[in-house]
Every structure is written in C-alpha cells, then in structure tokens.
Amino acid sequence: MTNGEPTIQSAPSYPTVLTTESLKGGNEDVVDANVNVVNAMFEELLEADEISPTALRSYYVDFYLTQALAGGFAQYVFTVPEREDVDPYVREGLAAMGANAHLDLFNRTVAAFGALTDTDVDTYLDGGSGWAADGDDATEDDTAEDAPGDGVSDAVRRIEELDGEFESLLETEDIAALNAAWLRGQEDLLVLAEDDLDAHIAGRVARVPDLAERQAAAAEEALLDAPEFEQIIRELCDIAGHTLERITMGDPNHEHNGETTLAWHFTTEQGEFLMLEDDEEAFMLNPRTQEILAAVEFEEADFAEAGA
Numbered sequence: 001m002t003n004g005e006p007t008i009q010s011a012p013s014y015p016t017v018l019t020t021e022s023l024k025g026g027n028e029d030v031v032d033a034n035v036n037v038v039n040a041m042f043e044e045l046l047e048a049d050e051i052s053p054t055a056l057r058s059y060y061v062d063f064y065l066t067q068a069l070a071g072g073f074a075q076y077v078f079t080v081p082e083r084e085d086v087d088p089y090v091r092e093g094l095a096a097m098g099a100n101a102h103l104d105l106f107n108r109t110v111a112a113f114g115a116l117t118d119t120d121v122d123t124y125l126d127g128g129s130g131w132a133a134d135g136d137d138a139t140e141d142d143t144a145e146d147a148p149g150d151g152v153s154d155a156v157r158r159i160e161e162l163d164g165e166f167e168s169l170l171e172t173e174d175i176a177a178l179n180a181a182w183l184r185g186q187e188d189l190l191v192l193a194e195d196d197l198d199a200h201i202a203g204r205v206a207r208v209p210d211l212a213e214r215q216a217a218a219a220e221e222a223l224l225d226a227p228e229f230e231q232i233i234r235e236l237c238d239i240a241g242h243t244l245e246r247i248t249m250g251d252p253n254h255e256h257n258g259e260t261t262l263a264w265h266f267t268t269e270q271g272e273f274l275m276l277e278d279d280e281e282a283f284m285l286n287p288r289t290q291e292i293l294a295a296v297e298f299e300e301a302d303f304a305e306a307g308a
Contacts, residue, residue, distance in 0.1 A: 016052045016188060018191055021193075023184065027181075028180075031179050034055055034058050037197065037201075041204070054188075057089050061097070073113060097178040097179050100173075105166060108162060117153075120153050123152060232277075233247060235296050237284070239284075240293040244266060248265045250262060251263045251265060274287050280298065281297045282298070
C-alpha cells in the first residue's frame with residue numbers, strides 16, 4: 001500500500017527452459033527440447049498461464065508445422081478441435097520468430113477454410129479432390145469428365161493450392177530454423193542439465209496452490225477414459241478398501257468353478273487378486289483363499305453409466 005493506493009502486482013513471468021544437451025545439437029534438437037519441456041509441464045498439471053509464453057508459441061508453431069507436413073491444413077484442423085485457443089499461439093509465434101511469409105499463408109489458409117461451406121469442409125477433411133494442386137499428376141489425356149477432382153468446388157481447390165504453397169515456402173523460409181534461433185536468443189532463457197529438469201518442474205508444481213484439486217480432476221478424467229475392465233477393478237478395490245497398484249494381465253483361460261472364463265490379474269498393497277465377471281456382476285477374488293472380497297452389480301456401478 002503506497003499513499004493509500006493499492007499496489008498492482010504484475011503476473012509472474014516464467015523462463016523459457018532448454019537443456020544443455022539440446023543447445024549442443026541442431027535446430028530440431030532445440031525445438032524438440034522445448035516441446036519435451038512443455039509436454040512435461042502439462043503432464044505435471046501446470047496450466048498455460050504457468051508456462052513461458054515464448055515456450056508455448058514455439059511449441060504450437062512446431063505442432064502446426066508437424067501437422068501441416070503430415071496432411072496439410074486439414075490435418076491441423078482435425079487434430080485441434082479448439083482452434084480458437086491454439087491459432088493465436090501459432091500466429092504470435094510465427095510473427096515473433098520472423099516467419100512472416102508463413103504467417104501470411106497461415107492467415108490466408110484460415111480465411112479460406114472459414115469460407116468453406118459445411119459440404120466443402122467435409123470434402124476437404126475427407127481428402128479433397130485428390131487432384132494435384134500444381135498439376136504434376138495431370139496428363140494431356142485427362143479430361144474434365146474423368147479428372148479426379150470432378151465435382152469439387154473452387155473453394156476446396158483453392159485451399160488445396162494453399163497446402164501446396166506451404167511446402168514450397170519451407171524452401172525459402174525454414175520454420176524449424178527460425179524457431180530454434182528464436183528460442184536460443186531469448187533473454188530469459190534458462191539452461192539446465194537434463195538431470196536438473198525434473199527438479200525444476202517439480203519446484204514449479206510445488207508452488208501451485210490448487211494442486212490437489214487439479215490432481216483429483218485429472219484422476220477422475222483418466223478414470224472416465226480408462227477401459228471398462230480397469231474401471232470395474234478400481235470400483236472393486238474401493239469397495240474392498242484396497243489401493244490398486246497395477247493391472248498385470250488378462251487371462252482368457254482361467255478356470256473358475258469348473259468353467260473357463262476371463263480373469264484380470266491385478267495387485268494392491270495387500271497382494272495379488274483377480275477380477276471375474278458373470279452376467280450380473282463383477283467380483284474381486286482372492287486366488288489363494290477363493291474368498292470374494294467385493295462385488296458390484298453392473299446396473300448400479302458408476303462405470304456402467306460411464307460406458308453407456
């Protein structure tokens with residue numbers, strides 16, 4: 001508090017982190033190192049506003065480059081359902097690293113895609129016309145009647161031409177080289193040995209005030225995404241008061257009560273157990289004593305609702 005007025009605190013700044021080993025390598029080593037660091041931070045539940053903006057812009061520019069090379073702008077669109085969050089990082093990154101021609105092409109391609117009708121979008125994402133944008137696959141014998149792009153709109157052909165322009169542009173404006181040079185030149189660059197990286201990220205994570213809530217939400221999301229057999233095993237362990245450690249194998253030839261059935265083997269802090277199913281329920285079995293430790297009826301289980 002100064003002169004009776006509140007002090008405005010600026011948002012914390014976070015450094016761009018690279019490894020000593022990556023800086024000894026080439027452009028791809030540097031860019032890949034940044035990608036690996038950002039991935040590690042996301043995996044440890046850091047959020048975008050807790051990661052260096054430069055690192056994120058580099059990360060998403062590289063993601064855009066990778067997708068565009070794999071399948072054009074259609075591949076990028078297909079793999080980024082929330083483009084309103086990612087597109088700004090790509091634009092800002094391309095501008096900051098000096099990839100001005102690629103930025104112009106990105107903006108033109110975004111505009112061309114935005115102008116497509118729903119039918120054109122489906123056509124483009126399904127592979128478009130199949131007609132080479134530069135005409136390399138065309139011959140004098142091709143006719144309008146049998147050309148592979150017959151019936152495809154001019155709008156789809158236009159965005160396919162922009163896809164062709166992308167790879168040509170890489171020959172004169174190398175995104176990977178510009179990206180790496182930009183990362184190397186950051187004033188806030190923090191260079192760590194590979195062995196020190198985990199400790200640095202752990203220190204950042206330890207300062208997250210709502211870490212427990214994030215971990216709980218991530219665990220719940222992971223459970224919903226887990227295969228049904230894992231959801232059942234976790235439910236059984238909760239009922240039995242055990243903590244699941246590992247699901248080791250599924251045995252389709254397990255003998256139980258004189259019948260061959262599928263059994264899932266898993267371990268908890270109290271030893272090895274089995275999960276078996278019949279038409280109405282799943283149960284947790286101690287294979288040494290044949291004691292049933294927990295049972296769940298399918299219609300009452302939370303996982304049944306998730307898998308419905």
